[in-house]
Amino acid sequence: MVPTKEQIRDRLAAIKAPDGRPLPNSGTLSEIVVSDDGKVFFSIAVDAAAVKAWEPVRKTVEEAVRSVPGVRSAMVALTAERAVGGPSSAPQRAGGTPPSGSGAGPSGVPGVSSIIAIASGKGGVGKSTTAINLALGLRDLGLKVGVLDADIYGPSLPKLLAIKERPQTLGGTRLVPISSFGLTVMSIGFLIEEETPMIWRGPMVMSALTQMLREVEWGTLDMMVVDMPPGTGDAQLTMAQQVPLAGAVIVSTPQDLALIDARRGIAMFKRVNVPVLGIVENMSYFLCPHCGTRSDIFGHGGARHEAERLNVPFLGEVPLDMTIRETSDAGLPVVATKPDGPHAKVYRDIASRVRDQVQGRSRARSAPNIVIEA
Numbered sequence: 001m002v003p004t005k006e007q008i009r010d011r012l013a014a015i016k017a018p019d020g021r022p023l024p025n026s027g028t029l030s031e032i033v034v035s036d037d038g039k040v041f042f043s044i045a046v047d048a049a050a051v052k053a054w055e056p057v058r059k060t061v062e063e064a065v066r067s068v069p070g071v072r073s074a075m076v077a078l079t080a081e082r083a084v085g086g087p088s089s090a091p092q093r094a095g096g097t098p099p100s101g102s103g104a105g106p107s108g109v110p111g112v113s114s115i116i117a118i119a120s121g122k123g124g125v126g127k128s129t130t131a132i133n134l135a136l137g138l139r140d141l142g143l144k145v146g147v148l149d150a151d152i153y154g155p156s157l158p159k160l161l162a163i164k165e166r167p168q169t170l171g172g173t174r175l176v177p178i179s180s181f182g183l184t185v186m187s188i189g190f191l192i193e194e195e196t197p198m199i200w201r202g203p204m205v206m207s208a209l210t211q212m213l214r215e216v217e218w219g220t221l222d223m224m225v226v227d228m229p230p231g232t233g234d235a236q237l238t239m240a241q242q243v244p245l246a247g248a249v250i251v252s253t254p255q256d257l258a259l260i261d262a263r264r265g266i267a268m269f270k271r272v273n274v275p276v277l278g279i280v281e282n283m284s285y286f287l288c289p290h291c292g293t294r295s296d297i298f299g300h301g302g303a304r305h306e307a308e309r310l311n312v313p314f315l316g317e318v319p320l321d322m323t324i325r326e327t328s329d330a331g332l333p334v335v336a337t338k339p340d341g342p343h344a345k346v347y348r349d350i351a352s353r354v355r356d357q358v359q360g361r362s363r364a365r366s367a368p369n370i371v372i373e374a
């Protein structure tokens with residue numbers, strides 16, 4: 001039997017924060033996530049100055065969680081994100097997103113209004129291509145946009161934007177992101193050799209991600225687009241929990257199999273209380289470049305159908321098209337290099353729906369309750 005969050009929380013009550021308070025009352029715990037197969041994740045957000053004092057607590061917590069019957073593994077991260085000033089200082093979140101659950105959510109990135117994740121249930125569905133063209137579409141709507149390539153297993157941003165340069169450091173500690181096609185971009189791929197096989201263990205994934213979010217001079221952004229690693233494993237769940245997301249866009253191909261994966265993706269974001277902004281159907285239909293005939297080679301429309309069934313917005317369909325593949329693989333994304341073409345329009349339409357979803361959700365959150373008295 002998989003334990004409940006409450007059982008985990010009860011176990012934590014016996015552990016004390018460095019100031020002597022029982023841990024659950026210290027205001028530092030994020031939401032506790034328990035996966036269906038008994039893996040437990042959460043983070044402890046503390047003042048940067050207090051990290052040393054907290055490290056032994058983190059270890060004790062991880063061991064205690066592991067000892068709860070039914071727990072298969074535990075991953076507890078210490079995040080030093082709060083402004084110095086005590087655990088009572090409220091964590092900031094991007095886009096005005098309320099903290100998830102009852103604990104402290106991940107804090108926002110200063111200067112960044114909204115962060116959205118682009119995710120897919122599996123690799124090869126065109127997630128990265130969609131992420132970059134969507135980011136360019138948002139740019140065309142007049143937004144200041146950043147792209148964080150968090151696909152640590154297969155970073156594709158350097159290739160998608162044909163970037164060879166390396167980011168400079170500022171004062172030896174902070175990284176300066178790279179500007180490309182009017183986007184502010186950062187990828188782990190800028191920092192490692194292209195062919196280096198990377199073996200990532202859970203805590204490394206989190207610290208790499210935290211660094212790319214918080215130790216990069218992102219500047220002021222209306223929206224940050226995060227290209228997530230494909231799949232719905234531990235790393236993705238941890239990341240979805242660690243990044244203060246305003247919402248997630250799921251990319252899927254029309255095939256049934258990909259949709260099953262997409263469904264898993266949606267379930268994953270729901271589990272960590274991240275709103276699903278909608279589904280994009282990629283490689284939706286084939287437009288013959290010679291005769292202009294449209295062929296629905298994969299039985300197009302599956303994603304729209306699935307979106308309706310799951311009650312999430314359908315954001316649009318992108319054709320399977322040589323121009324998209326060629327421009328994407330040549331580092332010349334189609335929205336930037338063929339802005340007047342039909343593909344750019346498809347992505348811009350998707351971008352405006354994504355923007356509306358993000359704005360609509362933040363308005364809904366901040367809207368006052370209007371009471372009409374009779």
Ligand code: ADP
Pocket residue numbers: 120122123124125126127128129130156230282283318319320321322324325326328329
């Ligand atoms: P993922 O990030 O899901 O692994 P990529 O964005 O890297 O997928 O795309 C995988 C391959 O499919 C790339 O060669 C890319 O150029 C191609 N591709 C993506 N979307 C389309 C599309 N709509 N039409 C044609 N090729 C596409």
